[in-house]
Amino acid sequence: xxxxxxxxxxxxxxxxxxxxxxxxxxxxxxxxxxxxxxxxxxxxxxxxxxxxxxxxxxxxxxxxxxxxxxxxxxxxxxxxxxxxxxxxxxxxxxxxxxxxxxxxxxxxxxxxxxxxxxxxxxxxxxxxxxxxxxxxxxxxxxxxxxxxxxxxxxxxxxxxxxxxxxxxxxxxxxxxxxxxxxxxxxxxxxxxxxxxxxxxxxxxxxxxxxxxxxxxxxxxxxxxxxxxxxxxxxx
Amino acid sequence: xxxxxxxxxxxxxxxxxxxxxxxxxxxxxxxxxxxxxxxxxxxxxxxxxxxxxxxxxxxxxxxxxxxxxxxxxxxxxxxxxxxxxxxxxxxxxxxxxxxxxxxxxxxxxxxxxxxxxxxxxxxxxxxxxxxxxxxxxxxxxxxxxxxxxxxxxxxxxxxxxxxxxxxxxxxxxxxxxxxxxxxxxxxxxxxxxxxxxxxxxxxxxxxxxxxxxxxxxxxxxxxxxxxxxxxxxxxxxxxxxxxxxxxxxxxxxxxxxxxxxxxxxxxxxxxxxxxxxxxxxxxxxxxxxxxxxxxxxxxxxxxxxxxxxxxxxxxxxxxxxxxxxxxxxxxxxxxxxxxxxxxxxxxxxxxxxxxxxxxxxxxxxxxxxxxxxxxxxxxxxxxxxxxxxxxxxxxxxxxxxxxxxxxxxxxxxxxxxxxxxxxxxxxxxxxxxxxxxxxx
Numbered sequence: 221x222x223x224x225x226x227x228x229x230x231x232x233x234x235x236x237x238x239x240x241x242x243x244x245x246x247x248x249x250x251x252x253x254x255x256x257x258x259x260x261x262x263x264x265x266x267x268x269x270x271x272x273x274x275x276x277x278x279x280x281x282x283x284x285x286x287x288x289x290x291x292x293x294x295x296x297x298x299x300x301x302x303x304x305x306x307x308x309x310x311x312x313x314x315x316x317x318x319x320x321x322x323x324x325x326x327x328x329x330x331x332x333x334x335x336x337x338x339x340x341x342x343x344x345x346x347x348x349x350x351x352x353x354x355x356x357x358x359x360x361x362x363x364x365x366x367x368x369x370x371x372x373x374x375x376x377x378x379x380x381x382x383x384x385x386x387x388x389x390x391x392x393x394x395x396x397x398x399x400x401x402x403x404x405x406x407x408x409x410x411x412x413x414x415x416x417x418x419x420x421x422x423x424x425x426x427x428x429x430x431x432x433x434x435x436x437x438x439x440x441x442x443x444x445x446x447x448x449x450x451x452x453x454x455x
Numbered sequence: 456x457x458x459x460x461x462x463x464x465x466x467x468x469x470x471x472x473x474x475x476x477x478x479x480x481x482x483x484x485x486x487x488x489x490x491x492x493x494x495x496x497x498x499x500x501x502x503x504x505x506x507x508x509x510x511x512x513x514x515x516x517x518x519x520x521x522x523x524x525x526x527x528x529x530x531x532x533x534x535x536x537x538x539x540x541x542x543x544x545x546x547x548x549x550x551x552x553x554x555x556x557x558x559x560x561x562x563x564x565x566x567x568x569x570x571x572x573x574x575x576x577x578x579x580x581x582x583x584x585x586x587x588x589x590x591x592x593x594x595x596x597x598x599x600x601x602x603x604x605x606x607x608x609x610x611x612x613x614x615x616x617x618x619x620x621x622x623x624x625x626x627x628x629x630x631x632x633x634x635x636x637x638x639x640x641x642x643x644x645x646x647x648x649x650x651x652x653x654x655x656x657x658x659x660x661x662x663x664x665x666x667x668x669x670x671x672x673x674x675x676x677x678x679x680x681x682x683x684x685x686x687x688x689x690x691x692x693x694x695x696x697x698x699x700x701x702x703x704x705x706x707x708x709x710x711x712x713x714x715x716x717x718x719x720x721x722x723x724x725x726x727x728x729x730x731x732x733x734x735x736x737x738x739x740x741x742x743x744x745x746x747x748x749x750x751x752x753x754x755x756x757x758x759x760x761x762x763x764x765x766x767x768x769x770x771x772x773x774x775x776x777x778x779x780x781x782x783x784x785x786x787x788x789x790x791x792x793x794x795x796x797x798x799x800x801x802x803x804x805x806x807x808x809x810x811x812x813x814x815x816x817x818x819x820x821x822x823x824x825x826x827x828x829x830x831x832x833x834x835x836x837x838x839x840x841x842x843x844x845x846x847x848x849x850x851x852x853x854x855x856x857x858x859x860x861x862x863x864x865x866x867x868x869x870x871x872x873x874x875x876x877x878x879x880x881x882x883x884x885x886x887x888x889x890x891x892x893x894x895x
Contacts, residue, residue: 263602263664264660264663264664265613265614265615265660265664268606268610268613268614268664269604269605269606269607269610269664270604270605271602271603271604271605272595272596272597272603272604272605273605276593276595276605277595277597277603280595280677280733280734281597281734281736282683283675283677283685283736283742283744285738285740285742285743286742286743286744286748287740287743313552322552323549323551323552324552324553325552334754334758334760335756335757335758337870339754339870341749341754343749346748346749346760347745347748347749348743348748349743349748352743352744352745352748352749355742355744355745356744356745356749359682359683359685360581360582360681360682360683360745363553363555363556363582363681366582366681366682366683367683409758409759409760410748410752410759410760410761410762411755411759411760411761411762412762412763413763414761414763414764414765414766415761416764416766416768416874417768417855418866418867419856419858419862419863419866420856420858420862421853421854421855421856422854422855422856423856425806425815425848425850425856426815427806427814427815428814428815429813429814430812430813430814430815431811431812431813434811434813435810435811435812435813435844435894435895436894436895437844437882437892437893437894438635438893438894438895439635439636439892439893440636440882440890440892440893441635441636441637442636442637442638442639442778442890442891442892443639443778443890443891445637445639447547447549447637447638448547448638448639448640448643448778449545449546449547449548449640449643451541451545451640451779452541
């Protein structure tokens, strides 16, 4: 990092930091709306850490932003190519058609289920942004060998999962620009602002004779379900 | 997380499995022991008849008083007494397809005070626990900064340090209870929370060092595990009170809690407290990654989902009595004990009701009551032997009152999975056993 030998300069920077800390501390946990404090002009703690080289950053800088695909690498692949990879490396858990084997996650279906008693959240029914799929597969899948697929392979398998959800044709090549342009069905399904507290707050809660009628047990299945694990320790 | 798998939860909530619950097994053991004892010593006081291994009881001098114990070289790193083997994390096998992307639960009913011993802090991983060599671990800070930086563990430890006692709660804590009472144990209804002393360097210190550009509004935190877990965090929070931590309860962080370095985001949902932290990237808006879209979003009855619901709202639970801690001595004196916490700050008060919320009694709070940490509450109580509906209700310094399950359902329906912080009801039965129920 750039080090100033000028002690005065350093002191000035330090007080700038102190000031920044003072103005940047809201009491409530809110979202980042206000202007962040001004960055220090120079390093404050001399000799701690060093500049990260572009090569070092490049190796780890794998994130792709969901809403605009920022960070998508060059490369391409078809769903047809992706199907082969999928059947070999993904289907054992996620099912041949993305239906999910047993309790492994399903990757398709669920459209129209979000307001039902049994909502099924999948890429097709719930995910808002297509580039997120590329990002997630590249960083985390296949589950037992993460970050083992090439970018072309990730494009191909992304295309195949989109195809399973009727969102991409089998033979068309998917690349960064096309992935950006795909609008997933649940794109507008999210509320980005936290509306909580959304239950009664602020009033002094009742302490005496609070109930209009005696309490009625509405759910007491727990002790009969038998789904609670044993207390015995594993040896 | 497969806790999110509503099919599964729904399937299990209707499945009436005959398997004996732990409590039933425990009760049978307890009663059998009691009967045998009573038969053997018909003239003894029933309480004395229960005691086994009387050879170590007064007036006899116990074995351990008459022999030499083990020396100082026996255990270079100590562990709990052999009699405490039941105090362990437990998982719910049917919740997840794999143990590597799964969760286990803190044994809250077996713990006292507010500090969770490191070895029993609940775990949630998305790709198992990595074994990271600290000498080969690096933290990179880049993106919208003046100076992209890379830090070794030695660097991070060299910075000015801070320590803070903080709770950390998975937002899926209690998530199995939205539709009804399902888990008959406090460990499983509330055990996705722990509270430790965390030491590290303030995130703001690292960000000042790198120089945050004016356009930056959000930060992406990424783990070095096989999931390379990512979450977007508003810069305002990052500069407020986040800590890049290398120590937990006075020693280096346990592998399952993020060794060698993790992010602590006080009061916010567990998932954003990224473990095995390797990268912090500054940007101008959230990344909309899988863990903040597909997961950790709260589905409302109208089919829309809330995103970035970070704060853990006030919650509380009575840890004794509870299903694991029945009133096994019959009527008489018991101390009601429990925990309360709030992501918005300090717990101001905890009320306890023994009649399903008709009348409430103010519990004692153990000092110190810390902001965004567990608070211990207590209330002396004499049980008259009658069936009882026991509840606790937390109020935090923001004035927020912990809601009932009905209030929560009215606001959010039953499909949100996350952020279920409703008042818990334990039903104490006439025989002293305790069950998880919901009441209206």
